[in-house]
Amino acid sequence: MLTTFLITALFLQVSFSIRTSRDIIYRAPNVTSPEIPLDVFQVEAPLRNTYEGAACQQVIMQHNFTASYGSPYVGTYSPPKNCTFTTTIFNMSITSIGINYDRLGLIFLGDIEVWRTTTAMPVRTGIYYNFQKDMTIFDTLLQSEQKVIMELDNIYDSVFTGNYDVTMTALYFNDHDKATPADLILPISAELSSQNKSSVLSLPDGNATVSFTLPRNVERAVVSILASGNGAEEFWYTNVPTQYDDTFNNTALSGYGPWREVQLLVDGQVAGVGWPFPTVFTGGISPGLWVPIVGIDTYDLPSFEIDISPWLGVLCDGKSHTFAMEVVGYDSVTTLGTVGSNWWITGSIFLWVDSAGSQTTGTTIQSSTAAPSFDFAPTIGTASGLNTSLLVSLSAHRTISHSSTITTSHGPRTLTWSQSLSYINKQNFTALGYNATLYQLTSGTSSYSPLLSHPSTETDLITNSYSYPISFTQQYIVPIDPTVVNSTLIADLDRSKLTSRIPILSYLTKPSVFSAPEVLSTRQNGSCIYFWNNTYYDFAGAIDPAMGTLGATEQWFSFSGPVESGGMESYGRHVRAIDGYVPVLTEDETFDHTIEVPETQIVPGNEL
Numbered sequence: 001m002l003t004t005f006l007i008t009a010l011f012l013q014v015s016f017s018i019r020t021s022r023d024i025i026y027r028a029p030n031v032t033s034p035e036i037p038l039d040v041f042q043v044e045a046p047l048r049n050t051y052e053g054a055a056c057q058q059v060i061m062q063h064n065f066t067a068s069y070g071s072p073y074v075g076t077y078s079p080p081k082n083c084t085f086t087t088t089i090f091n092m093s094i095t096s097i098g099i100n101y102d103r104l105g106l107i108f109l110g111d112i113e114v115w116r117t118t119t120a121m122p123v124r125t126g127i128y129y130n131f132q133k134d135m136t137i138f139d140t141l142l143q144s145e146q147k148v149i150m151e152l153d154n155i156y157d158s159v160f161t162g163n164y165d166v167t168m169t170a171l172y173f174n175d176h177d178k179a180t181p182a183d184l185i186l187p188i189s190a191e192l193s194s195q196n197k198s199s200v201l202s203l204p205d206g207n208a209t210v211s212f213t214l215p216r217n218v219e220r221a222v223v224s225i226l227a228s229g230n231g232a233e234e235f236w237y238t239n240v241p242t243q244y245d246d247t248f249n250n251t252a253l254s255g256y257g258p259w260r261e262v263q264l265l266v267d268g269q270v271a272g273v274g275w276p277f278p279t280v281f282t283g284g285i286s287p288g289l290w291v292p293i294v295g296i297d298t299y300d301l302p303s304f305e306i307d308i309s310p311w312l313g314v315l316c317d318g319k320s321h322t323f324a325m326e327v328v329g330y331d332s333v334t335t336l337g338t339v340g341s342n343w344w345i346t347g348s349i350f351l352w353v354d355s356a357g358s359q360t361t362g363t364t365i366q367s368s369t370a371a372p373s374f375d376f377a378p379t380i381g382t383a384s385g386l387n388t389s390l391l392v393s394l395s396a397h398r399t400i401s402h403s404s405t406i407t408t409s410h411g412p413r414t415l416t417w418s419q420s421l422s423y424i425n426k427q428n429f430t431a432l433g434y435n436a437t438l439y440q441l442t443s444g445t446s447s448y449s450p451l452l453s454h455p456s457t458e459t460d461l462i463t464n465s466y467s468y469p470i471s472f473t474q475q476y477i478v479p480i481d482p483t484v485v486n487s488t489l490i491a492d493l494d495r496s497k498l499t500s501r502i503p504i505l506s507y508l509t510k511p512s513v514f515s516a517p518e519v520l521s522t523r524q525n526g527s528c529i530y531f532w533n534n535t536y537y538d539f540a541g542a543i544d545p546a547m548g549t550l551g552a553t554e555q556w557f558s559f560s561g562p563v564e565s566g567g568m569e570s571y572g573r574h575v576r577a578i579d580g581y582v583p584v585l586t587e588d589e590t591f592d593h594t595i596e597v598p599e600t601q602i603v604p605g606n607e608l
Helices: 002-015 136-142 309-315 504-509
Strands: 056-065 073-077 087-096 104-109 112-118 127-134 146-152 164-173 184-188 201-203 209-212 218-229 260-266 269-274 304-307 321-331 335-337 343-353 366-368 373-383 386-408 411-430 435-448 462-477 487-501 518-532 549-560 570-579 584-591
Touching: 056 073, 056 146, 087 112, 087 136, 104 136, 104 343, 112 136, 112 184, 112 218, 112 343, 136 184, 136 504, 146 164, 184 209, 184 321, 201 321, 218 260, 218 269, 218 309, 218 321, 218 504, 260 343, 269 304, 269 386, 269 411, 304 411, 304 504, 309 386, 309 411, 321 343, 343 504
Parallel strands: none
Antiparallel strands: 056 164, 073 146, 087 127, 087 164, 104 112, 104 146, 184 343, 201 343, 209 321, 218 304, 218 343, 260 269, 260 321, 321 335, 366 386, 373 386, 386 411, 411 435, 435 462, 462 487, 487 518, 518 549, 549 570, 570 584
16 A cells, blocks of 8 residues: 555656645745745635735734744734724735744734644745634724734754744725624733733643633623643644553653643633644644645634633622633543643633623523543553553543523523533554554534524524544654664554534624534545654754655545625635655645545544
């Protein structure tokens, strides 16, 4: 199978040329490299049929991140003058030439994080890309002057020669749709903007707790949370319970288990949780998988939303209340336990006030927040008194619900937030832990109540669903002396993201648009052989394609959703790419309709 793949990849690499026919509003500038910079793109449905016809636009940030550790960009955002707009889109354009790792970018308006992104990995001949994000839910911030802070910590020296030249442009459209954005947005963050620092929090080492006294006439409240594992927690879904991390008496395995839960607590009680999407950065699993097609959600890391409106009877009493976030893992000894360092997290509390009301009241909250249930099964293989393999299987389930009757100027109304989550992870480690197969499936639903002004019954809830299967193999071949002979990584990946949803914040901001849910189905499948050694470029060789890479990635993408002015009802795209010394986009088809997306396949031996 692998031999066939390599022969096919070699043939395709010499038989096709790069094509970039996408509708973009920014193209790479002239650069000093004699070769054309590579467009490294994320497959995503365009936000609009065209980006022309904006009511106005302005550049809100332009900065070159070189040696930028601890030195974020700090600037000022001002709303456009003499311009009426209902929709705002930010376009981020990035170019880079040189050698470097992928970097995490965090963008704040004041103390509120509005966008989290990761970069593509630069190469000698240069890369560029741009990506658009709808920022309309932050309209209450965009209508006034704000401090703009972007943190993109980057090493830049004689070895790491790739910088990141970033331009952020705001496009404003007057779509004539009546928008009802949040009246107030409060940060759950470190609140360091006054010191010209990003306000990101790091768990579990830090404390993600804030206190606020809310207006007494709030009629809807939603919390949005951004959380990503970095450093030791970047590949959290490949970890094993701590008591098994020394199974092979080496450092091949990491502890704290492969399950993570991000919790929101209101006054110390769990209001809702998120089981994270397994984001793979462009240096993840094998860098050769991500040129020129990057991973799902790479340029726009997903947030998750929790409707805390059932708590308004308590939160609108004129007293101070605490909002906290925690990240917990599974440990076979303590069940719910701590996790490794560097979960970077922020939250935002979106509030809609009842302009005709003076005091929101509510009944006692009816809650069900039982702890998650787990089923864990380990199997250790031995030979000649040594551990030779480790097979671990972990499943988890949880349900949460909160409901109360809230009274505003609209009258009494029962508001509900509920979640049902399921998870399974199966991993098989051999060759002293250097060879591994994994299959993980995270799925669930969440339900929330429609607008207060809409007729409603107890069963009239809006339900969102998701499913995140991921399956991969990794084989590390490490020679006795890696300074003389190349090491080898062979990796195969197959994963999907399947969602059907009406996002709470988008729905509350533009309720007239969401007559139907957004339905997304996308799958990525790839294989890669990667070579490097431990002396090339002073240990930087593993990030240089010149060291030797042969990979191929294919992606199917299908999206349908409600249409607002300028938007697209459905979209499909199918792409294939070969990554070698010269990455090649071999196939790129776009469609104005949905397409069939094959299912992710489970790695043989990891069947459930």
